Amino acid sequence: MKVEKIYTIPVNDAYSSSCACPLCALKAKVEADSLDYYLGPSLMEPDNRVLTNEQGFCGDHLNKMFGREINRLGMGLMLHTHLQDVKKSTDPLWEKAAPSKRTLLSGKDAEYKKRLTALADKIDSRLESCIICDKINTTMKRYMEVIMWLYFEDASFRETFAAKTYHCLPHVAMLLRAAAEELSQNQASEFVEALAKTHNSGLDELIKDVEWFTLKFDYRNKEKPWGNSKDAVPRAIAMLGGESADAPSAKDGDK
Numbered sequence: 071m072k073v074e075k076i077y078t079i080p081v082n083d084a085y086s087s088s089c090a091c092p093l094c095a096l097k098a099k100v101e102a103d104s105l106d107y108y109l110g111p112s113l114m115e116p117d118n119r120v121l122t123n124e125q126g127f128c129g130d131h132l133n134k135m136f137g138r139e140i141n142r143l144g145m146g147l148m149l150h151t152h153l154q155d156v157k158k159s160t161d162p163l164w165e166k167a168a169p170s171k172r173t174l175l176s177g178k179d180a181e182y183k184k185r186l187t188a189l190a191d192k193i194d195s196r197l198e199s200c201i202i203c204d205k206i207n208t209t210m211k212r213y214m215e216v217i218m219w220l221y222f223e224d225a226s227f228r229e230t231f232a233a234k235t236y237h238c239l240p241h242v243a244m245l246l247r248a249a250a251e252e253l254s255q256n257q258a259s260e261f262v263e264a265l266a267k268t269h270n271s272g273l274d275e276l277i278k279d280v281e282w283f284t285l286k287f288d289y290r291n292k293e294k295p296w297g298n299s300k301d302a303v304p305r306a307i308a309m310l311g312g313e314s315a316d317a318p319s320a321k322d323g324d325k
């Protein structure tokens with residue numbers, strides 16, 4: 071497999087940093103770079119405008135772009151032509167969406183449910199389509215290939231990976247899928263064993279911390295120390311949603 075340096079460097083950096091989930095950190099970086107890119111001068115380039123008109127951005131990424139509070143004019147211009155494109159692609163379906171009223175003369179409209187569903191599907195597909203989500207998905211796929219490659223080719227990365235005690239659940243699933251796709255049976259055996267070891271002990275630890283968080287509400291435990299439980303709820307959310315790259319980890323200095 072051909073592995074490009076532009077992908078190995080960020081993977082190594084993320085795994086050697088003290089962030090919670092290295093894959094969330096990698097995702098956050100691609101996302102931030104893409105947001106900057108699409109809010110920058112690229113917004114006015116004709117090729118990009120064709121792309122933003124056709125594909126657009128999902129609601130989450132539109133909100134994140136708006137939240138950056140830059141290039142409002144560029145966003146306005148992009149949205150103007152994108153909305154026109156959305157309307158143009160749904161107009162023909164709107165024209166015949168509503169069933170005619172049933173009368174003695176017009177009879178039953180057998181197809182109207184299909185037409186309503188087709189229009190709803192079209193709208194949904196326009197809303198789900200997102201240039202930034204696509205960019206994140208393809209880049210994360212590259213990163214998965216790089217992780218699998220580094221794990222077996224680079225002993226120091228293998229050690230770093232084995233020492234990383236935390237991946238959020240969405241990214242554990244991503245790693246498992248990549249292992250199924252990229253690795254031989256023997257390689258998968260070794261890789262998944264290493265992942266299972268850190269993942270399951272980390273999850274057990276988190277379950278205990280969340281439980282202790284709830285028990286601290288009991289007046290009998292009021293004076294007892296929090297231990298690692300003070301931030302157990304945001305850590306549980308990060309574990310389940312995989313969205314926060316900065317999810318505080320239980321033990322500082324833990325890699």
Ligand SMILES: [Zn+2]
Pocket residue numbers: 091092093094095237238239240241312313
């Ligand atoms: Zn993650």
Ligand SMILES: [Zn+2]
Pocket residue numbers: 127128129130131200201202203204
């Ligand atoms: Zn998106």
